[in-house]
Amino acid sequence: MKDPIVSCREYYCYKLQIRENFRSILLLSGRLLQQFVVDMYVKIETSRLDYFRSKQQHIRSELYQGIVDTITLGETNASNVGKQIILPSSFIGGPRDMRKRYMEAMALVQRYGKPDIFLTMTCNPNWQEISNELRLHEESQNRPDLVARVFRAKLEELKDRLFKQQIFGKVSAYVYVIEHQKIGLPHAHFLIILQRDWKLYAPESFDEIVSAEIPDKNTNLHLHNAVVKHMMHGPCGVLNPTNVCMKKNGYCKSHYPKNFASSTTVGNDCFPIYRRSDNRITVKVRGHNLDNRWVVPYNPYLLATFDCHINIEICSTITAVKYLYKYIYKGHDRIAFNLVSEQNNQQIDEIQQFQSARWIAPPEAMWRIYGFVVNEMYPAVYSLHLHLEDQHQVTFRANEDLINVLNSDRSAKSMLTEFFALNRVDENARTLLYKEFPEFYVWSQQYKEWTCRKKKTVIGRIITANPFEGERYYLRILLNHVRGHLSFEDLRTVDGVVAPTFREAATMHGLLQRDSGLEDCLHEASLYQMPSSLRRLFATILVYCNPTNPRELWERFEQDMSIDFRSTEDSMLTVRMQVLRSISFTLESMGKHINSFHLLDDDICFDEDQFESREIDDELAVEIPEEDTAASEILNSEQRHVYNSILENVFSNKTATFFVDGPGGTGKTFLYKALLAAVRSRKLVALATASSGVAASILPGGRTAHSRFKIPLDTDEHSMCCVSKQSAIAKLLRVARLIIWDEAPMSRKQHIEALDKMLRDINDSELTFGGKVIVFGGDFRQVLPVVRKGTRQEHVDASLVSSYLWPTLIKLRLTENMRARLDPVFSEYVLELGNGMPPITIDETVKIPNGMLVPYEDDCTSLDHLIDVVFQDIHEYSINISAMMNRAILTPKNSYVDEINTLLIHRFPGELRRYYSFDEAIDASEQSVMEDFLNTLTPNGLPPHELLLKINCPIMLLRNINPSEGLCNGTRLICRAFD
Numbered sequence: 001m002k003d004p005i006v007s008c009r010e011y012y013c014y015k016l017q018i019r020e021n022f023r024s025i026l027l028l029s030g031r032l033l034q035q036f037v038v039d040m041y042v043k044i045e046t047s048r049l050d051y052f053r054s055k056q057q058h059i060r061s062e063l064y065q066g067i068v069d070t071i072t073l074g075e076t077n078a079s080n081v082g083k084q085i086i087l088p089s090s091f092i093g094g095p096r097d098m099r100k101r102y103m104e105a106m107a108l109v110q111r112y113g114k115p116d117i118f119l120t121m122t123c124n125p126n127w128q129e130i131s132n133e134l135r136l137h138e139e140s141q142n143r144p145d146l147v148a149r150v151f152r153a154k155l156e157e158l159k160d161r162l163f164k165q166q167i168f169g170k171v172s173a174y175v176y177v178i179e180h181q182k183i184g185l186p187h188a189h190f191l192i193i194l195q196r197d198w199k200l201y202a203p204e205s206f207d208e209i210v211s212a213e214i215p216d217k218n219t220n221l222h223l224h225n226a227v228v229k230h231m232m233h234g235p236c237g238v239l240n241p242t243n244v245c246m247k248k249n250g251y252c253k254s255h256y257p258k259n260f261a262s263s264t265t266v267g268n269d270c271f272p273i274y275r276r277s278d279n280r281i282t283v284k285v286r287g288h289n290l291d292n293r294w295v296v297p298y299n300p301y302l303l304a305t306f307d308c309h310i311n312i313e314i315c316s317t318i319t320a321v322k323y324l325y326k327y328i329y330k331g332h333d334r335i336a337f338n339l340v341s342e343q344n345n346q347q348i349d350e351i352q353q354f355q356s357a358r359w360i361a362p363p364e365a366m367w368r369i370y371g372f373v374v375n376e377m378y379p380a381v382y383s384l385h386l387h388l389e390d391q392h393q394v395t396f397r398a399n400e401d402l403i404n405v406l407n408s409d410r411s412a413k414s415m416l417t418e419f420f421a422l423n424r425v426d427e428n429a430r431t432l433l434y435k436e437f438p439e440f441y442v443w444s445q446q447y448k449e450w451t452c453r454k455k456k457t458v459i460g461r462i463i464t465a466n467p468f469e470g471e472r473y474y475l476r477i478l479l480n481h482v483r484g485h486l487s488f489e490d491l492r493t494v495d496g497v498v499a500p501t502f503r504e505a506a507t508m509h510g511l512l513q514r515d516s517g518l519e520d521c522l523h524e525a526s527l528y529q530m531p532s533s534l535r536r537l538f539a540t541i542l543v544y545c546n547p548t549n550p551r552e553l554w555e556r557f558e559q560d561m562s563i564d565f566r567s568t569e570d571s572m573l574t575v576r577m578q579v580l581r582s583i584s585f586t587l588e589s590m591g592k593h594i595n596s597f598h599l600l601d602d603d604i605c606f607d608e609d610q611f612e613s614r615e616i617d618d619e620l621a622v623e624i625p626e627e628d629t630a631a632s633e634i635l636n637s638e639q640r641h642v643y644n645s646i647l648e649n650v651f652s653n654k655t656a657t658f659f660v661d662g663p664g665g666t667g668k669t670f671l672y673k674a675l676l677a678a679v680r681s682r683k684l685v686a687l688a689t690a691s692s693g694v695a696a697s698i699l700p701g702g703r704t705a706h707s708r709f710k711i712p713l714d715t716d717e718h719s720m721c722c723v724s725k726q727s728a729i730a731k732l733l734r735v736a737r738l739i740i741w742d743e744a745p746m747s748r749k750q751h752i753e754a755l756d757k758m759l760r761d762i763n764d765s766e767l768t769f770g771g772k773v774i775v776f777g778g779d780f781r782q783v784l785p786v787v788r789k790g791t792r793q794e795h796v797d798a799s800l801v802s803s804y805l806w807p808t809l810i811k812l813r814l815t816e817n818m819r820a821r822l823d824p825v826f827s828e829y830v831l832e833l834g835n836g837m838p839p840i841t842i843d844e845t846v847k848i849p850n851g852m853l854v855p856y857e858d859d860c861t862s863l864d865h866l867i868d869v870v871f872q873d874i875h876e877y878s879i880n881i882s883a884m885m886n887r888a889i890l891t892p893k894n895s896y897v898d899e900i901n902t903l904l905i906h907r908f909p910g911e912l913r914r915y916y917s918f919d920e921a922i923d924a925s926e927q928s929v930m931e932d933f934l935n936t937l938t939p940n941g942l943p944p945h946e947l948l949l950k951i952n953c954p955i956m957l958l959r960n961i962n963p964s965e966g967l968c969n970g971t972r973l974i975c976r977a978f979d
């Protein structure tokens with residue numbers, strides 16, 4: 001076995017006092033780890049110095065890149081987890097890198113097909129190679145160095161058998177990832193793609209590789225013992241309900257025990273159903289007799305050779321692909337813990353104390369220190385630059401002169417420009433697509449040129465582009481399909497005609513379909529809809545239907561959309577700009593910018609002066625409902641205090657920023673309405689905004705903060721609102737006396753900081769928010785900013801409480817629940833819940849009082865019962881729709897929503913109508929196979945394939961179609977008629 005690493009056991013045992021087992025941890029910051037490596041380096045015998053010198057270099061660079069963040073050694077207990085640790089966020093690396101690797105792995109699938117074998121090898125801490133090295137009474141868990149080194153050596157051996165000796169056949173590609181569980185033992189996940197002639201198609205060939213049965217003790221004792229030792233699951237379920245694999249619903253995560261099966265079959269799942277004969281052979285595991293149903297699938301040869309848990313599965317269906325790649329690239333373990341501040345136990349302040357860390361157990365720390373690889377991919381995937389002309393990235397040092405940087409030859413070159421350059425001189429190059437280039441040419445970052453590749457297999461992948469990126473996306477489509485082009489312009493040239501955009505060039509090549517369905521829709525609407533409705537429909541189509549050629553649609557329907565403007569205006573250009581301005585308004589309310597759709601040759605700029613007075617007039621014309629004016633009379637004492645404090649500042653023109661904190665139902669919206677009415681009734685401008693469209697639609701004249709302040713959607717700490725000092729919005733903001741931003745805790749802190757920077761800029765003031773009176777409101781107990789798969793800490797980091805603005809806000813509280821005045825017990829219960837007090841139990845679950853529970857019998861009966869309780873008399877709701885409005889069943893997952901909706905719509909009275917999403921079939925033979933599969937998928941952002949409706953049934957909108965008119969995500973509507 002290859003194992004070049006020296007032992008430094010005595011040294012670090014002494015130094016770090018690793019007396020405890022793997023589970024014990026002490027979190028060390030990156031700097032300490034660095035010190036540890038330096039210390040270790042000094043202590044190692046001179047003969048080994050060179051080796052460690054190179055290792056040290058490696059680790060340092062890892063530290064600087066933030067790859068190695070935390071090393072966990074020693075003992076864990078409440079005191080050190082709670083008090084000592086502060087981890088710089090730069091040390092929490094990972095997910096981005098993982099996503100990139102995932103995309104690269106998918107490039108392998110595109111090229112070589114779906115993976116055939118999924119293999120997991122777990123370290124056996126009792127391997128002889130480990131136990132032979134232990135001292136008397138020493139346990140393997142005290143030797144993470146040995147565990148790491150021996151596992152690595154075994155892994156190399158396994159790779160040798162799989163890829164050199166080709167025990168399963170010739171391999172075209174593979175990916176593996178080393179993972180360390182919290183407990184510390186390393187394991188490796190492999191995905192293997194076999195060459196075409198070696199693919200596994202039939203169950204008979206699965207049986208040659210995988211077994212899921214207990215071998216006969218008399219004929220194969222060694223293998224029998226290995227299976228009993230390493231490959232028996234559990235026991236779990238009724239035999240052992242507390243086993244780690246058990247889910248809360250009482251089922252095993254891995255669905256053990258499996259069923260007996262007389263032969264192997266493909267099945268519908270990711271993996272086949274393996275043969276598990278009912279041969280009555282049983283073995284005793286932890287006091288229970290287990291049979292073939294409990295065997296984890298294994299390969300006899302590998303199990304007998306490696307004497308450790310090696311699970312092997314055949315990937316029988318295409319569904320396995322994404323699942324498995326996601327599984328092996330799921331990222332490292334994380335830990336979140338709370339640094340409780342004793343002085344201040346208020347909820348909002350506590351929320352700042354959560355710390356997130358990356359969890360690294362000792363063997364993983366040693367794995368990193370030794371510099372062993374954590375993942376590998378064969379063949380390597382080369383990511384290719386993708387950029388529009390003259391829009392590639394150029395790196396330079398801070399002290400370099402930018403003019404020189406821009407004028408240098410080197411800066412002008414990128415992978416893509418040099419791909420065109422080589423095409424101009426090399427005939428062979430012209431036969432290749434851009435993505436095929438890396439297989440034959442090597443890119444030199446130093447010399448910025450492609451040269452012929454001599455060996456080593458690699459494949460190329462053009463980095464992804466989203467259709468919303470416009471031209472860059474269409475450039476990618478062209479590069480993926482068209483060969484031999486010599487420049488960007490040449491790429492746009494089709495049959496001698498230079499297309500103005502890559503999108504049009506792609507359409508001329510037949511790579512994009514025409515928007516005939518959308519054209520029909522607009523044409524039909526133009527026959528009976530008002531031009532203003534048509535413009536809204538056009539904007540909705542641009543945003544949600546992703547037309548291949550928006551410009552063509554614009555040119556076709558411009559006349560229809562401009563009829564109302566034409567009657568009053570003379571110049572064609574003015575009319576056109578008014579139509580575009582109106583479309584732009586709607587697009588902005590949906591978070592999009594008109595220029596991203598390239599409706600005209602050049603970017604569209606509106607003459608802001610023309611709209612300036614309209615912005616202010618529109619605000620001053622917002623109707624003030626009578627009940628809002630009267631609301632100031634009936635405020636409760638807390639509301640009145642907040643109301644007076646805010647208005648005092650507004651009317652005396654003082655600077656102040658407030659945060660109104662109140663749980664749901666304490667009358668925040670009621671208060672905002674009273675404030676807006678008070679300011680507006682004095683003919684002053686008060687702007688009402690909210691983070692979400694629904695909240696904005698409740699406030700008179702409300703807009704989403706994004707559209708009102710032109711906050712960019714993708715923000716970082718340097719982002720600015722797209723508002724110039726001279727613009728109409730800037731003028732409106734300068735005259736505004738009060739700005740309200742509801743549901744502020746839902747917004748990312750960068751959005752609010754962008755508003756601060758913009759207001760300082762347009763008001764020429766260094767005061768917070770440019771000296772304006774701003775009222776933020778919301779409830780941190782409700783929804784925090786969305787951070788995909790984020791930890792608690794990441795949610796907190798993203799929110800307003802982590803902003804530099806938070807300490808400057810005057811915090812005002814509302815506590816009296818006005819919505820639940822008639823039910824104080826319930827109101828108190830919900831408040832306690834929001835404050836993280838009991839009913840929340842120690843393990844962070846919520847204890848719900850028995851009176852509120854629908855007892856669980858089984859999934860079906862209990863669901864029926866729940867529906868009966870919530871919608872007692874569903875037949876009446878079609879007549880009395882307001883009764884339905886106050887009832888809802890909330891579920892944690894979309895799949896449950898679909899299930900409950902289906903049940904409800906069938907119970908709802910009336911005739912059922914089914915609506916289907918439409919797809920354009922590419923090929924009739926492919927259609928049925930693909931459709932059945934695709935139509936079952938319900939990915940985020942895609943509506944379900946089948947929609948069931950009845951007259952008078954309530955429906956909820958899930959898109960921000962027109963927030964200013966109340967049509968936004970969450971708006972509830974009633975289905976009145978069918979076409």
Ligand SMILES: Nc1ncnc2c1ncn2[C@@H]1O[C@H](COP(=O)(O)OP(=O)(O)OP(=O)(O)O)[C@@H](O)[C@H]1O
Pocket residue numbers: 634635636639662663664665666667668669670671779818819
């Ligand atoms: N002072 C008051 N007098 C009478 N009714 C009030 C008063 N304050 C609030 N309400 C009523 O209490 C209910 C809840 O108020 P509101 O919707 O303003 O609360 P909220 O804090 O905005 O709730 P959420 O956070 O859930 O949006 C409303 O029906 C409102 O009309």
